[in-house]
Amino acid sequence: xxxxxxxxxxxxxxxxxxxxxxxxxxxxxxxxxxxxxxxxxxxxxxxxxxxxxxxxxxxxxxxxxxxxxxxxxxxxxxxxxxxxxxxxxxxxxxxxxxxxxxxxxxxxxxxxxxxxxxxxxxxxxxxxxxxxxxxxxxxxxxxxxxxxxxxxxxxxxxxxxxxxxxxxxxxxxxxxxxxxxxxxxxxxxxxxxxxxxxxxxxxxxxxxxxxxxxxxxxxxxxxxxxxxxxxxxxxxxxxxxxxxxx
Amino acid sequence: xxxxxxxxxxxxxxxxxxxxxxxxxxxxxxxxxxxxxxxxxxxxxxxxxxxxxxxxxxxxxxxxxxxxxxxxxxxxxxxxxxxxxxxxxxxxxxxxxxxxxxxxxxxxxxxxxxxxxxxxxxxxxxxxxxxxxxxxxxxxxxxxxxxxxxxxxxxxxxxxxxxxxxxxxxxxxxxxxxxxxxxxxxxxxxxxxxxxxxxxxxxxxxxxxxxxxxxxxxxxxxxxxxxxxxxxxxxxxxxxxxxxxxxxxxxxxxxxxxxxxxxxxxxxxxxxxxxxxxxxxxxxxxxxxxxxxxxxxxxxxxxxxxxxxxxxxxxxxxxxxxxxxxxxxxxxxxxxxxxxxxxxxxxxxxxxxxxxxxxxxxxxxxxxxxxxxxxxxxxxxxxxxxxxxxxxxxxxxxxxxxxxxxxxxxxxxx
Numbered sequence: 001x002x003x004x005x006x007x008x009x010x011x012x013x014x015x016x017x018x019x020x021x022x023x024x025x026x027x028x029x030x031x032x033x034x035x036x037x038x039x040x041x042x043x044x045x046x047x048x049x050x051x052x053x054x055x056x057x058x059x060x061x062x063x064x065x066x067x068x069x070x071x072x073x074x075x076x077x078x079x080x081x082x083x084x085x086x087x088x089x090x091x092x093x094x095x096x097x098x099x100x101x102x103x104x105x106x107x108x109x110x111x112x113x114x115x116x117x118x119x120x121x122x123x124x125x126x127x128x129x130x131x132x133x134x135x136x137x138x139x140x141x142x143x144x145x146x147x148x149x150x151x152x153x154x155x156x157x158x159x160x161x162x163x164x165x166x167x168x169x170x171x172x173x174x175x176x177x178x179x180x181x182x183x184x185x186x187x188x189x190x191x192x193x194x195x196x197x198x199x200x201x202x203x204x205x206x207x208x209x210x211x212x213x214x215x216x217x218x219x220x221x222x223x224x225x226x227x228x229x230x231x232x233x234x235x236x237x238x239x240x241x242x243x244x245x246x
Numbered sequence: 247x248x249x250x251x252x253x254x255x256x257x258x259x260x261x262x263x264x265x266x267x268x269x270x271x272x273x274x275x276x277x278x279x280x281x282x283x284x285x286x287x288x289x290x291x292x293x294x295x296x297x298x299x300x301x302x303x304x305x306x307x308x309x310x311x312x313x314x315x316x317x318x319x320x321x322x323x324x325x326x327x328x329x330x331x332x333x334x335x336x337x338x339x340x341x342x343x344x345x346x347x348x349x350x351x352x353x354x355x356x357x358x359x360x361x362x363x364x365x366x367x368x369x370x371x372x373x374x375x376x377x378x379x380x381x382x383x384x385x386x387x388x389x390x391x392x393x394x395x396x397x398x399x400x401x402x403x404x405x406x407x408x409x410x411x412x413x414x415x416x417x418x419x420x421x422x423x424x425x426x427x428x429x430x431x432x433x434x435x436x437x438x439x440x441x442x443x444x445x446x447x448x449x450x451x452x453x454x455x456x457x458x459x460x461x462x463x464x465x466x467x468x469x470x471x472x473x474x475x476x477x478x479x480x481x482x483x484x485x486x487x488x489x490x491x492x493x494x495x496x497x498x499x500x501x502x503x504x505x506x507x508x509x510x511x512x513x514x515x516x517x518x519x520x521x522x523x524x525x526x527x528x529x530x531x532x533x534x535x536x537x538x539x540x541x542x543x544x545x546x547x548x549x550x551x552x553x554x555x556x557x558x559x560x561x562x563x564x565x566x567x568x569x570x571x572x573x574x575x576x577x578x579x580x581x582x583x584x585x586x587x588x589x590x591x592x593x594x595x596x597x598x599x600x601x602x603x604x605x606x607x608x609x610x611x612x613x614x615x616x617x618x619x620x621x622x623x624x625x626x627x628x629x630x631x632x633x634x635x636x637x638x639x640x641x642x643x644x645x646x647x648x649x650x651x652x653x654x655x656x657x658x659x660x
C-alpha cells in the first residue's frame with residue numbers, strides 16, 4: 001500500500017459480464033472501464049439491478065468477466081487459474097459483507113485467523129496478527145467470543161479485522177452498514193474513514209448515496225454501465241433524489 | 247511456506263471436522279452406526295476364523311504329517327454311502343501283515359483299534375477314556391511324544407503284555423498331583439483288567455474341540471482279547487513326503503489283493519489323509535470368510551451411503567461457510583480436503599468403534615464357546631483400513647461438490 005509506482009491498483013478496461021437467462025443474454029456489466037489508484041476511497045453506487053453486485057464479484061476475483069481486462073496490482077486476473085485467483089484473493093483483497101459472513105462456530109479470533117491459515121502463516125504469528133487486528137478495531141476484549149455473543153456492530157468490526165489482517169491492497173466492502181442500525185452504521189463508516197486515512201484503498205459498494213458522500217470518489221452504475229464518476233459528494237448529490245423514490 | 251500452509255489447513259480441517267461431529271453428536275452417531283455394525287461383523291468373524299486357523303494349524307502339525315490311514319470308513323463323510331461302508335469287511339491282522347510284508351515305501355506301519363473304557367487307580371476313576379490298541383510304530387506314525395517312561399516296544403506286542411501308555415488327561419484324572427516318575431511302574435485298571443503303566447505321553451491339546459489327551463495306548467495284541475478282535479482297525483502308514491501318492495497307489499494294490507476285490511468292483515476300504523480335515527476345514531472357514539466379507543461389504547456400503555448422505559447434508563448446510571472460505575483464499579482442493587477429512591473421520595470413528603466391538607464380540611464368543619479368537623493386528627488394521635477407504639470413497643463426491651461450488655452462489659446462499 002506504500003508502493004510508489006504510478007500504476008493504478010485497479011485497472012478495469014471494457015469489462016463485460018453476461019449471464020444466460022434462458023435464451024436471453026443479460027448484460028450485467030456492459031463495457032465498464034475505470035482506474036482506481038492506491039489509497040483511494042471509492043464508492044460504487046447504483047440501484048439494485050444496476051450491476052454493482054456483479055462488479056463487486058468481478059473486482060473481488062470471485063467471478064470472471066466474459067470479456068475485457070482486469071489488472072489488479074499488476075496481475076491480469078482473467079488469465080489466472082482458479083487456484084491462482086484463490087491465492088490472489090487471499091493476498092490482495094479483504095472482503096467485508098453486508099451479512100458479516102462470520103463462521104458461527106468459531107471465535108472472533110479464529111475468524112480473523114482464517115485468511116492467514118490459507119496463506120500458510122505460522123500458528124504463533126497468526127495469533128499475534130489476529131489479536132493485533134482485533135485490537136485495531138477495538139475488540140481486544142471480545143476475542144474469544146463467538147459471533148452470536150457479539151452485537152451487530154461488533155460482528156462487522158470482527159469482519160473488518162478479518163479483512164485487514166492479511167494486509168491486502170484492497171478493502172472491498174459490500175453494503176457494510178446494510179444490516180446495522182443507523183448509529184452503529186455511522187460507527188462503521190467512521191471506521192472506514194479512519195482506515196482510509198491510515199492509507200488503505202477502500203472500495204465501498206452501496207445503494208445509499210449518503211454513504212457515498214464519505215468517499216473521495218464515487219462511481220455510479222446503471223444498467224451495467226458507468227453513468228457518473230466524480231467526487232463522492234457530487235455523485236451522491238446527483239443520485240440522492242432518485243434513491244429517495246425507491 | 248507450503249509446509250506451514252498444509253499443516254495449518256490440516257489442523258484447521260481436523261478442528262472443523264471435530265467441531266462438526268461434536269455439535270451434531272446424535273447425527274454423527276446414527277451415521278456411524280452402519281459403519282460400526284459392518285466393521286464389527288467383519289472383525290468378529292475374522293478374529294474367530296483367525297483364532298481357529300491358529301489353533302488348527304498347530305494341531306494339524308502335531309499329527310504325523312505324512313501318514314495315510316487305511317480304514318473301513320471314509321473320514322468326514324457327508325454323503326449317503328455310510329451303509330456301504332458299514333457292510334465292508336473289517337480291516338485286521340491280515341491286512342497289517344500284508345502291508346508290513348509287501349510295502350516298499352512305508353517307513354512305519356501301525357495298527358489302530360479303539361474302544362471306550364473306564365480307567366481306574368486306587369480311589370480315582372475316569373470314564374469314557376479312549377483305549378487304543380497299537381504297536382511300537384505308532385510313535386512314528388502319530389507324532390506323539392513320550393514325556394516319562396517309555397513307549398510300547400516290539401516285545402510288548404509279541405508277548406501280549408498288559409502294559410499301557412497314558413495320555414496327559416488320563417494322568418490328571420487317575421493320578422492327580424502325582425509326579426510323573428512315580429506314576430510309571432504303577433498298576434491301573436482298564437475295563438477291569440490290570441495294566442502296568444510304562445510311559446506317559448506329552449500333552450497334545452484339543453483338535454476340533456476334542457481332547458487328544460484322553461487316551462490310553464496298549465499293545466493291539468492285548469487289546470483284542472479284552473475289547474473284541476472283530477473291530478475294524480485303521481492302519482496308519484507313514485512314508486517320505488514325496489512318496490505319499492505312490493504309497494497311496496501301493497497300498498490300494500496291496501489291500502485289493504489281500505481282500506480279494508474283483509477288478510470290476512470298487513475298493514472296499516478307504517485311504518484317508520490328514521488333508522481331508524484341512525480341506526473340509528478350509529471349505530468351512532472359506533465359506534465363513536465369504537459370508538463375513540459379503541455381509542461386511544453390504545453393511546459397509548450401506549454405512550458408506552449413510553456417510554455420503556450426511557456429508558451431502560453437511561455441504562448443503564455449510565454452503566455459505568464454503569463461500570466465505572473461498573472468498574478468504576481457500577483453494578478448491580482445500581475445501582475438498584476439508585470435507586474428505588471430515589467423512590474419513592466419521593468413518594474412522596465408526597470403524598474404530600466397530601473394531602473394538604468386533605474384538606469384544608470375538609473374545610466373548612471364545613469365552614462362551616469352544617471356538618478360539620485371535621486379536622490380531624491384521625484384523626484391526628483391516629477394520630480401520632476398510633472404514634477409512636469407505637469414508638474416502640463415499641465422502642469424495644460430496645466433497646467434490648463442495649469444492650466446485652461457485653463462490654458467488656455459495657456466498658449468496660440462504
